[in-house]
Amino acid sequence: MSVRTVEPRIAVGVVFVASLFMSIMDTTIVNVALPSIGRQFSVDPASVGVINVGYLVSLAVFVPLSGWLGDRYGTRRVFLVSLALFTVASLLCGSAQSLGQLTVYRIFQGAAGGLLTPVGMTMLFRAFPQEERMRATRVLMLPTAVAPALGPVLGGWLVDGWSWHWVFIVNIPIGVLTLVFGLLFLPDYRTERAGRFDAAGFLLAAAGFGLVMYALSEGAGQGWGSPGIVTAAAVGGAALVALVLVELRSAAPMLDLRLFRDRIFRTTNLLSLFSGAAFLGMLYLIPLLMQDALGMDALHSGLMVFPEAIGVMIASQVAGRLYPRFGPRRLLVAGATAVAVCLALMATIGPESNLWAVRALLFVTGFAMAHVFMPSQTAAFATVPMAATGAASTLYNAQRQLGSALGVAVLGTVLAGVGTVTTSAAGTPTANLAAYQAAFLTAAGLALVAAVAALFVRDSDAAATMRGPAERTAPEPVEV
Structure with missing residues (x-):
């Protein structure tokens, strides 16, 4: 069957959204299963964390390689091979018989995931011309917003109702269906050949x-x-x-750091680093606070986060319409500032808090964050030449991975420094709300840094992504 039986941009969007959803969800769904994995393999909670560390380290190692591989062997081929490897690795993780096996399989999974997202993003931005980049970014909102919030909910349900193995097995049907669709319909956008390794x-x-x-x-x-x-x-x-x-x-x-000479690419990457650290740090804090201070179980603490995803999805429609009219700068400044205010307000959450008010606050946070996600990702590639899209996508995804780790590391350090447990007047251990307050205020500070960086974004640099339908069309896909 010819790849032309499906509109190339639709094919790229479907395959990338499905695979990105699977990859992002995998980073949060496993956290819920760690206690169950530790019990089965008779290891303490600190030791079982090695399966996540191995995954994240492997991911970071292989992200830089993605741009060169995509240019050398074609984005379609590299993407589909990475997707197949990620699916196989998920099957292996679900069938692991020891912590050592699971750690090795997670490293394998991280290597595939490190190639999957940057190459997929390269395909997406090569499929959509500059004036349609906001549409492409709206495509990314579903996995970016929903997957991190859905992971703990789905993970809690699978672990409680089935077993920890299912947090990996759930990837298999998604991976297989996406792979079949990609083999049938996914086009290949080629640029000039890659240089030597x-x-x-x-x-x-x-x-x-x-x-x-x-x-x-x-x-x-x-x-x-x-x-x-x-x-x-x-x-x-x-x-x-x-x-x-x-x-x-x-x-x-391997990493074309000269791309950081591009003013808007450099500025939006810096902004994304700090806004991503604040946002993903918040997603790390909220479930802990809900369980530690409010006594919720893993499933219900995960459900508390879900209004954030709804806010992002609704706001993605709003931001997409505002972007051509107002440009990225004002949206980014307003969005990052609103996120900072929301995170500061989260420092007031405690046992007496109205849970619906907390859910509303999380919704507003997601709504504001969409006005950071979409304009920054669209504007970042506004002046990047088509031939350099692969290298730019590699750099963008490398900073995104570092941003997520930075947020969790900084906020985790604040929690550890203050101490999450204190002793009540009756002499019983109780949650130390001061630690969470300090962590949320730190997250608000990270968001404020992003807002300051947004002040240096120039709408004129992103003009190509703000105009209406242009005479230029997307590059013709090459069948391979």
Whole structure:
């Protein structure tokens, strides 16, 4: 069957949304299953966290490789192979018989996921011309907004009603159906051939991003002064410094850091780093607060977060219509500022709080965050040449992964520093609301940094994404 039987942009959108939904949900659904996994394998909660650390480190290692592979072998081929590997890895994780096996399979899964999202984003932005980029970004709102919130809810239901194995097995039907659809209909958008493989750049990126991600993921739990964390942070930081020096001198770099000379690409990446840290940090805090201070179980604490996703989905329709009229700058400043205010208000949540008021606050947070997500992602690629879309997508996704880890690391450190448990007057342990208040105020500070960065965005740089239907059409897909 020819790939032309389905509109290329529709085919790319369907395949990427389904795979991105699966990949993003996988990062949150597993958290609910960790206690159950620990009990089955007779390990303590701290030890079982290695399966998430292995996944995140592997993800960080392989993201830098995605741009070169997509340009070298074609985005369609690399994307479908990555999707198949992710699905197989999910099956292996669901059938693991020991913690060691599960950790290895999660590393395998992270490697596939590290290639999946950047290559998929490259396909999406190559399929849509500049003036339709906001439509493409609206496509991304479903997995970006719903998947992180749905993960804990679905995970809690599967673990309580079935077993922890199902948090991985649930990926298999999604992966298989998406793979079949992609094989039948997915086009391939090719640009000029990739240069030679940058071995030095890949090794430095793998060491730098991998070790920094490990330090960020484990620093709050192990202590930032512990020898393992200090060593990982120091070596990883040195590797990233060396990476910058090597890549700026390379004619065909693995990571094209020269793209950061582009003013709007540089500014929106910085903004996304801090707004993503604040937002994903909030998604980390709310379920903990609901369980720790309000006594909810995992399923109901996950349900409390879901209004945020509804807010993002509704606002994606609003932001898409406001963007061509007002441009990215005002939307970004207003959105990031509103998120900061909402996060500061969350510092007032306690046992006496009205839960519907909390749900309303989360809805408004999601509504405001959509006015950051959509304009920043659309404007980021406004002046990036089509041939450099793969390299730009790699950099964008690398900072997004670091942003999510940064948010959890910073807020986790605040919680650990203040202490989440205190002793009541009766001498019984109770939740320390002061720790959560400090963490939410810190998250609000991160959002304010994003709002300040938004002030430096220029609407004129994003003009190509704001105009109406243009004479230029999307590049013709090449059948392979």
